Amino acid sequence: MTRRQNRSRAERGIPEATVARLPVYLRALHSLQDRGIATVSSEELAAAAGVNSAKLRKDLSHLGSYGTRGVGYEVEYLIYQISRELGLTQDWVVAIIGVGNLGRALAGYGGFASRGFRMASLLDADPRLVGERIAGIDVEHIDRLETVIAEHGVSIAVIATPAVAAQEVCDRVVASGVTSVLNFAPIVLSVPDGVDVRKVDLSIELQILAFHEQRKAGGPMGEQVEREYVEAVEL
Amino acid sequence: MTRRQNRSRAERGIPEATVARLPVYLRALHSLQDRGIATVSSEELAAAAGVNSAKLRKDLSHLGSYGTRGVGYEVEYLIYQISRELGLTQDWVVAIIGVGNLGRALAGYGGFASRGFRMASLLDADPRLVGERIAGIDVEHIDRLETVIAEHGVSIAVIATPAVAAQEVCDRVVASGVTSVLNFAPIVLSVPDGVDVRKVDLSIELQILAFHEQRKAGGPMGEQVEREYVEAVEL
DNA sequence: TACTGTGAAAGAATTCACAGCA
DNA sequence: TGCTGTGAATTCTTTCACAGTA
Structure with a gap:
């Protein structure tokens, strides 16, 4: 090299x-x-x-x-x-785990399939969703996760499950050899060294906006607020 | 102060x-x-x-x-x-513009309504969606954007429209006095000074992951690739 | 004793400003 | 001439390491 x-x-x-x-x-x-x-x-x-x-x-x-x-x-x-x-001159195989509204939005996202990324699989734990066809792909049951990753050669896993399921799903994809994870669940995933996790989090973004918005309006108040805390705690 | x-x-x-x-x-x-x-x-x-x-x-x-x-x-x-x-000890009023899968996912997002953010309005340009009830809110037509912002006192606008519509929507919310925008459309919004824009972008996150994934695998190749470019251009 | 809070050092990222080249 | 590419200066961020204290 x-x-x-x-x-x-x-x-x-x-x-x-x-x-x-x-x-x-x-x-x-x-x-x-x-x-x-x-x-x-x-x-x-x-x-x-x-x-x-x-x-x-x-x-x-x-x-x-x-x-x-x-x-x-x-x-x-x-x-x-x-x-x-x-690294977009080669194709990266992506699987989306979790097919709620967010998973669907991601699956249907155009810029996705186009440049460098190939959506290979949609997985969900809900048996009622299994078999449904979304963006040209049949939803499979999460039980098939390991098989699907191996068969398609998935290298990026997108986690769009509820927060409670995210860590377990993450552990499973990592155990299957995936080293890149895009996490939409509102939770800090723990992964071994060598695995990259990126997080997309609506509520964090909103909170950062709120901080700046508040600042424009004059910032958090002084002693008045200190009193409010005492009241809030005593409810 | x-x-x-x-x-x-x-x-x-x-x-x-x-x-x-x-x-x-x-x-x-x-x-x-x-x-x-x-x-x-x-x-x-x-x-x-x-x-x-x-x-x-x-x-x-x-x-x-x-x-x-x-x-x-x-x-x-x-x-x-x-x-x-x-700034989460006060409530921030949020409007979501664009009610595709992504907008729905955002509207249904739990942590939203809970702490500090109140979703006040859903707007879309598609008349077929107007009147539909999502997460307890009736979708309104985008024509009512200015009215809705004024009536509800919206301070954060979430743009979940297609890319082509995003800048116009942004201009309108800014003209209505909104100074915080969360943008999900894959486009750089231009706004006047004093307006904060935060961007959430799936494909950028994927590309960053791809970069690191490629790196793990050995990085972009040297002269070989230089040749491939010539071929690619000549197609 | 076991922790926080923080100066000081080290490291990253940004910006400046201009040399150098087509 | 009008631009890129880049050292040097600046600013921001992280980390270290330990003084201070409940």
Whole structure:
């Protein structure tokens, strides 16, 4: 794995913050491409992605030198390079566990099937849902989890179950060799080293918004609130 | 707004990274409370929240000194203090725009109605959905957006529409005075200063997972891939 | 004694500002 | 000339390690 070549690039060390923004750039680039734009400056692309141009250039510099001074970036080429860096030039097989409203929303999500991700399986514990066809896939019973993961070569598991079931499901997918988990259940999953978990959590996002909203309005009150606590506790 | 009192606390300056973790601590604390635990050490709480204890203590120190040396934190009191800091001791009125599977999932989300958030309205552009009752609320037509925001005093708008509609919906809610937006549409919203937007994006999360998954497997290949690009472009 | 709270050190991420190149 | 790519400066975040205290 040390076969290197001419291209000078920071050896396998893209900052996490940069990785998190690459998908945003990619989306902006696709949108430019759809509008027939072939070349874009860092200033324009940054605006489309909602960041400042210095940050964008620094981020892209971690991938290599894919721009042209005095001109900008070629949209198609940059799409390819970012896709490659993110691993989207290969297909990742995804299984969704939990087919409530959220699971359905995820299954039906378009951008999913399109670039780099193949939804292979939908699983649920509720026997009444088994056999139902959603987004072209038959829902299977959770009992088949291990079999399905092995047969399809699932590498990313999306957990969209109720909170109480999430840890057990997680343990099972991890035991089956899955090392990437996207968790929608409102619970902190514990996993062994080497397994990546990302969490998407509506209520956390709302709470962060509430914090800022409150701040705009003047912040939490002082001693008055201290009194309210005493009352609240004594109810 | 400069009436201060004894409690020494960094004057209105809680780091953003800390704010983003407070909801996680809060959830962990509620879970401890449900299990009848009255007191917790930074070590235990940190484990439950999936962070290390130094970080937890530093985070909490930004709110004030709510622990007891040699003992730990009183669960109930800490819940109250964090809730207050996040602005959850008051109710925030939320409207969801877009009632597809995702909107339904959000509407049905339990933790929502419970702590600090009141779902006041569901809106959709599709006349066939108008009048349908979801989670106890009648879906209204998007034409009524401005009226609904004013009447209910909506302060947080959740955008769960298709991407093409999202910016227009966003413009309208902002024009109606909403300054906090939670966006589920896969698009960068542009808003004036003073408006907070948070984004939840499935495909970005998947892409970040794919990056790490690829890394585990050995990273993007070198010159071989460079050739593949040429072929891909020439299709 | 067993914990919290916090300065100080280390590490990451962002921004500045400009050299260098097409 | 007009842009990218990047060192250097700055700011933010995490971690260390221990003084202080119930």
